[in-house]
Amino acid sequence: MNRILIAALLATAAPLSAAPLTPAQVAALRDAALKDDYAWDITEGLTTEVGPRLAGTEAEARARAWAVAKLKAMGFANVRVETFDMPVWVRGEERAEILSPFPQNLVITALGNSGATPLQGIDAEVVGFDSVEALAAAPDEAVRGKIVFVTHAMPRTMDGSGYGQFGAPRRQGPTIASRKGAAGIVIRSIGTDHHRNPHTGVMSFADGVAPIPAGALSIPDAEQLQRVLKRGKPVRMRLLLTPRNTGTHQSGNVIAEVTGRDPSLPILLVGGHLDSWDLGTGAVDDAAGLAIATAAAKRIMDAGRPLRTIRVVWFGAEEVGLFGGLDYRAKHGKEPHYAIAESDFGADRIWRVTSKLGESRKAEADALALALAPLGIVKGSTDEADGSDIGPMLADGVPGVGLSQDGTHYFDLHHTPDDTLDKVDPEALRQNVAAWTTMLAVLSGGIEEPKRPRRR
């Protein structure tokens, strides 16, 4: 047991026992977690020793091996990998160039599941639209044979709500453009920064729609293309994107547990996703997320044995289609879960707690909000929880908790080469661990102090 934690517990609260935790005991665990180093250690280790880990590739397999070794070394029980198969798409060469009237290179990256150009690329006129709605409304002959450019004006929001609406060019643009006979589509990256780092992200063509090359320009490049188009002269672009589908490969979820005193009780599930996009090292998305959830579980384990089992899941293949979350649901969705929660919105501070635990557990939701308040966390809806991998299970009605991170800067980094360790603030990470530790403490059913504390 961590000496700082012991000191904090002894200073402020009664010793742990099999009884439910008192508010003072929860507070002591929470405050001790503000000194956490476990989450940094995981984030630094995974991003350094594995780096980028695209789903279904050899790199993600290395990440699973790293994960198993790490979780075992941390003392978790039942560490295992549950594998599943999935289709794999990998990036190739990517280049974009304005040929006329003002020749210059643009920075581009392919969107996940993009079609490919021929190896020599395609040359075509560019036709620009301010929204997918404008693209949809255009006559086919205005688009046929051309490279479509779609821009947008995604704002920064704390809750990330801009991503849904302003992500439409990525999600719907390629299908609409292909149906109209476009030769390709380039979009303004779905992001809020101003760096020459494009944002990738998954999209899929609707059934029966022919894949066309689909890329995201960095935001400065998208603005440059807009300025060039505004000059009113015909704009020709050369576009080279050579991604390919490599067939079916294996991915997997890495699972570990803190065994509860009563394994027959519904479990607590916390996690994040292990895979990342290939452009960065996935520090913010989502090494930090799984590190936060895991550090909190580890801190409970250090404190003693919770009544309920805590299951930690590092989901595989989230970015490319939630394959890990769907596999977990298929294998475990019918097991009773007391609450599920996922950390996958970066590494900035948590500002809000939401939950959907049901009417009968209102008191628990209130106790949770009260225990989190000293961390600067406001009480949100008690009829809402979210998460990508756990989304399908939440939709099935499984109880959930949402610890909302501040997303103001999240879409500066999301899915870009810039998602690297230097973007993670260790202090914000600790606030996250404190919140997750608090949540697990409140929902744990009580923590019994170890009979033989491993004092160091």
Added chain:
Amino acid sequence: MNRILIAALLATAAPLSAAPLTPAQVAALRDAALKDDYAWDITEGLTTEVGPRLAGTEAEARARAWAVAKLKAMGFANVRVETFDMPVWVRGEERAEILSPFPQNLVITALGNSGATPLQGIDAEVVGFDSVEALAAAPDEAVRGKIVFVTHAMPRTMDGSGYGQFGAPRRQGPTIASRKGAAGIVIRSIGTDHHRNPHTGVMSFADGVAPIPAGALSIPDAEQLQRVLKRGKPVRMRLLLTPRNTGTHQSGNVIAEVTGRDPSLPILLVGGHLDSWDLGTGAVDDAAGLAIATAAAKRIMDAGRPLRTIRVVWFGAEEVGLFGGLDYRAKHGKEPHYAIAESDFGADRIWRVTSKLGESRKAEADALALALAPLGIVKGSTDEADGSDIGPMLADGVPGVGLSQDGTHYFDLHHTPDDTLDKVDPEALRQNVAAWTTMLAVLSGGIEEPKRPRRR
């Protein structure tokens, strides 16, 4: 003549005449320049309609053609190009990859004048150093056949003074590494940001030293390599850089004038450089700089005829070796110059004025500082001026003025793909134009209002 300017002049100052300007007249010109749009117009136009413009290439030639048309359209006199020949180096493919122990790609760019690897790249062990001094002190056998990595800890400074000291890995590292038999060298980018955008920049091998491949890792990648090296296992890297020297090509300085009432008097020279590195569009380095100097000259021209001729120079081929500045000096260095000044430190606000006008012109330096003070500009040394292209002439003893820009953020962008228009703050640009207009007004010898003002 600009209507706003007229209004400002009439409201606050006596009409212009052939006499030296009164402080109130200078102030009126200064304050009217805070509404300037000329500088933005030039910066936006050059970066959009030409984009990157590496010295000696076809892109720089397009930039000269653009410049001549623009300066003529603005009404400058004697618009011309003075050409010169120079050796040209161009970028090729560039990739770096950690092969073991933790395979992953790193973002790299070649330094100007880097040697090339074979087309298949080189594979070698990496040996890391914290400084060029540590590299120099290492025995040759610790370096021979390896890829040298040199890092540093360049801080942000308002006056940019960190660049001199902490730029040593770029300027000296390649020569030292080559002399010790290194297979190649990669450095931490000489910069202060944390984006995956490496900083290029010129270096040259000492006479008789064999060129080796020399690249700059982005700062997040350099930190990643440091973390990997710290694990203590041998680190192997694959490095591919295929730049080449294309021989001798033409560059040139673009020159334009506001003809003074007495062309026999020593002239005022203001300028910036037209070429840019190839990675970005050179908005901050140095489209904004030449735009600021040119906008100020244009504002004086709008106000009337200065006593002294103002010569605007857009230097060619600055980045790769000051070829334009040296050519100007060879052709014009013996002509009398009343003062010379260059804007080449970004687009942030001016915070300080320095000058080196000589003892006999102390009153003029004081008047200049007094007129600039309302713009938030502090008085610096009166025995100092700087500038890259004008540096050799300043060293010759030509009088100069330095309007120091805030460099706190300059090395976030310097020589990176991120040097694009969105980084230029129009309000800061206007403050610059106001300062340069003030400087020209004070040194002009007086401005005579046009006989027939072109009222619009």
